[in-house]
Amino acid sequence: MRFGLRFACKDAAHLQGLARQVRSGERRGAVGGLESAADAAVTGEPLIIECLEPEEAQQMASSFVLLGCTRPAVEELTGDRPSR
Numbered sequence: 001m002r003f004g005l006r007f008a009c010k011d012a013a014h015l016q017g018l019a020r021q022v023r024s025g026e027r028r029g030a031v032g033g034l035e036s037a038a039d040a041a042v043t044g045e046p047l048i049i050e051c052l053e054p055e056e057a058q059q060m061a062s063s064f065v066l067l068g069c070t071r072p073a074v075e076e077l078t079g080d081r082p083s084r
Contacts, residue, residue, distance in 0.1 A: 001050065001051055001052070001053070001054065001057075001076065001078060002048060002049070002050055002076075002077040002078045003048070003049050003050075003051060003054070003057035003074055003075060003076055003077060004046025004047065004048055004049075004074075004075040004077050005037070005040065005046055005047040005049060005057070005060065005061055005064075005072040005073070005074060005075075006040070006044075006046045006047075006072055006073040006074075006075060007037055007040050007041035007047065007064075007069065007070070007072045008041065008069070008070040008072070009041050009042065009044060010041075010070070011041050011064075011069040011070055012038055012041035012042045014067075014068060014069060015034055015037050015038035015041055015069065016035075016038045018034050018038075018067060019031050019034035019035045019038055022034060037064070037069075037072075046075055046077075047072070048077065054074075054076065057074045057076075058074055061073075061074050
């Protein structure tokens, strides 16, 4: 299933800062994911993610709150479940 995480534009600078911290080794994490989230916050476009279950998208959105961001809105883009 495809979902979009729509970030608040006010979180763009914070997400960019987190990505810089990961790149410099100050923080552990996935720099690519943080950079993509920052780009999505800047453009206002949703960050597209693929999940097997809707709960995964909700959990991913909640994880950004732990990083100090506003919880991104979760939008279901397709109702199609991937074949297993």
